[in-house]
Structure formats: structure tokens, C-alpha cells
Amino acid sequence: RRRTIRWDLGGDWVTVSSVEASKRALDGRRWTDKAHPGRDVYVVREGIVTGGATPAKLEASLDGSVFSTMEGKASGKWLANGEIQWSGGGGTWLPVASPEETRAKLEGTRWTEEAHPGERIFTVSQGVIQGASAPATVVLLSDGTLYTTLHANMSGVLLDDGRLRWDGDAGTWVPLASQEEVHAKLEAATWTESKRPGEHKFVVRAGSVMRDGMGVASIVLLVDGRAYLTSNGEAVEGTFQGPSSLSWGPDHDTWVALASTEQLAQVEGKTWTEEASP
Numbered sequence: 234r235r236r237t238i239r240w241d242l243g244g245d246w247v248t249v250s251s252v253e254a255s256k257r258a259l260d261g262r263r264w265t266d267k268a269h270p271g272r273d274v275y276v277v278r279e280g281i282v283t284g285g286a287t288p289a290k291l292e293a294s295l296d297g298s299v300f301s302t303m304e305g306k307a308s309g310k311w312l313a314n315g316e317i318q319w320s321g322g323g324g325t326w327l328p329v330a331s332p333e334e335t336r337a338k339l340e341g342t343r344w345t346e347e348a349h350p351g352e353r354i355f356t357v358s359q360g361v362i363q364g365a366s367a368p369a370t371v372v373l374l375s376d377g378t379l380y381t382t383l384h385a386n387m388s389g390v391l392l393d394d395g396r397l398r399w400d401g402d403a404g405t406w407v408p409l410a411s412q413e414e415v416h417a418k419l420e421a422a423t424w425t426e427s428k429r430p431g432e433h434k435f436v437v438r439a440g441s442v443m444r445d446g447m448g449v450a451s452i453v454l455l456v457d458g459r460a461y462l463t464s465n466g467e468a469v470e471g472t473f474q475g476p477s478s479l480s481w482g483p484d485h486d487t488w489v490a491l492a493s494t495e496q497l498a499q500v501e502g503k504t505w506t507e508e509a510s511p
Contacts, residue, residue: 255292256280264317264326270380270388271360271372274329315375328375335360335373343409344397350461350468351453354409354440395456410454419454422477422490435488 259277266273275284282291282303289303297311309319315328330338344355355364362369362381369383379389379397389399397406410418415437424435436443442450442462450464460471462481471481477490 255294258293259291261331263329263331265329265372265374265380267316267325267327270327270374270386271370271382274372275326330373330375330377338391339371339373339379343411344406345409345453345455347396347405347407350407350455351440351451351463352468354453355406408456410456410458415454418473418476419452419460422493424479424488425491427478427487427489429486430489434491 256279260279262277264275265271273284275282277291280290280292281288282301285303289301289306291299291301291303293299293311299309299311299317301307301309305321306319306323307321309317309323311317317326319325329335339357340359342357344357345351346353353364355362357363357371360370360372362371362383365383369381371379371381371383373379377391379391381387381389384403387399387401387403389397389403391397395408397408399405419437424437425431426433433444437452440451440453441448442452450462452460452462454460458473460473460479462469462471469482469485471479471488474480474487479488481487
């Protein structure tokens with residue numbers, strides 16, 4: 234319970250938690266400014282908050298009030314949802330997820346727009362989104378909401394199915410498979426069309442499809458196993474019918490993987506005869 238001592242000569246004293254209790258309550262917590270989420274992240278260590286212009290003290294009282302030596306943020310209220318509302322027009326801080334949670338959910342992830350798969354690829358690295366016209370910061374809040382400077386503090390949320398849905402007209406991003414999975418499923422094989430086997434050979438390298446040595450399309454592989462082939466602005470969805478067969482849409486051909494050099498070596502130099510007339 235908060236207690237106040239009011240002095241005759243002016244001014245009040247209020248009870249605060251012990252220094253150690255305050256440090257324990259605040260230590261390691263992270264916030265970002267609601268007006269500019271992600272631009273600055275404030276981190277508290279041993280009663281000192283960093284991330285602003287200069288380090289400042291930050292303490293918590295028994296009733297959830299907070300006090301700081303940071304300019305414009307002398308006192309505020311620490312709410313049950315983790316936000317800090319600063320008095321006197323100091324704005325609001327939003328609680329940021331831990332570095333471990335941020336790394337697990339965002340670091341190294343690759344995305345593409347669901348409406349235009351493969352047209353643009355976005356990669357998240359150390360809190361920055363690469364792949365747009367300019368790099369943009371991204372921050373994950375404790376409640377799972379994301380904010381990015383990609384489009385004027387755009388917010389979004391990670392859905393249970395792995396997609397990232399942005400507010401407004403920004404659409405939805407779908408997660409791309411890792412580079413290792415792309416190599417194993419697409420790049421490690423040479424492909425040909427099942428209707429005309431051997432007439433053309435397709436090789437996938439760094440997101441591009443080479444037909445007989447010439448680039449003809451771009452290709453992406455999603456986390457859920459779907460592939461998208463884009464040529465002349467038209468995207469065609471592909472699905473794997475096993476590890477060596479990739480079917481492209483209802484009106485397109487199927488790719489089949491050609492035998493590897495090791496597989497060919499197993500039959501090289503052998504003599505064969507027809508089973509019906511040995």
C-alpha cells in the first residue's frame with residue numbers, strides 16, 4: 234500500500250519499494266515508444282535504463298508507479314498489461330518481447346507477399362527488414378504484435394498458421410522455406426518436363442529457373458511445401474507429388490527429377506535385354 238508523508242514546508246514523500254526489489258521488478262525488461270515503435274528500445278539493467286539520449290535511473294514503487302531521471306519522463310504508471318504511461322505528456326511505452334523470443338520468431342526468417350509470391354522477398358536480420366525499397370526496423374511486443382517502419386509504423390500479428398498479417402491494406406506475408414530446404418528440394422536436382430522428357434532441362438539457382446542455361450522465371454518455396462513459379466508477372470502454384478515430381482497448376486506440365494550422376498553410374502556400362510525376349 235502506498236503511503237505519503239506531506240511536509241509542512243511543502244512537497245510530499247511517497248513510499249517506494251526497496252532498491253533491490255525495484256531492480257528485480259524492472260531488470261531485463263524492454264520497452265519502445267508507442268509514438269515511434271521500434272525506433273528506440275529501452276532496456277533496464279540494475280536500475281539504469283538505456284536506449285535514450287543518455288542513460289537514466291528508473292525505479293518502481295509499491296503501487297506500480299515508476300520514477301525516472303529521463304527528461305520528460307519524471308513519473309508514470311506501470312499498467313497491468315506492461316505498458317508505462319508517463320505523466321505530463323511523456324507518452325506511452327509498450328513492452329517489448331525478450332531477445333530470446335524475438336530471435337525464435339523473427340531472426341533469419343524470410344517472407345513474401347501472399348498476393349504476389351516471389352515478387353519481393355523480405356528477410357529479417359537483427360531487427361531490420363531487408364528487401365523493401367529501404368531497410369525498415371521491426372519490433373516484437375510482449376503480446377505478439379509487431380511494429381515496423383516499413384509503412385509509417387505499420388502493425389501486424391503472427392497468425393497460428395505461420396503467416397504474418399499486417400493491418401490496413403498492407404496484406405499478408407507468408408513464410409519462405411530455409412535456404413537449406415530450398416537446396417534439398419529444388420536446387421539439388423536437374424528437372425525435365427514429364428510430357429517431353431529430356432527435351433529441356435531446368436535448374437534452380439538462387440531463386441531463378443534456368444532452362445537449358447537461360448533464365449526464364451523466378452521461383453520460391455514456402456514453409457508449407459508449396460512452390461511458386463513466376464514468369465512475365467504470372468505466378469503458378471506448384472505442389473510436390475513426392476520428392477522427385479513437382480506438378481505446376483491444372484494447365485501446366487509436371488517436372489520430374491532426372492537421375493543424379495551417382496544414380497547414372499550404377500547403370501553405366503551395363504548390358505540389358507528385354508524381359509519378354511531374353
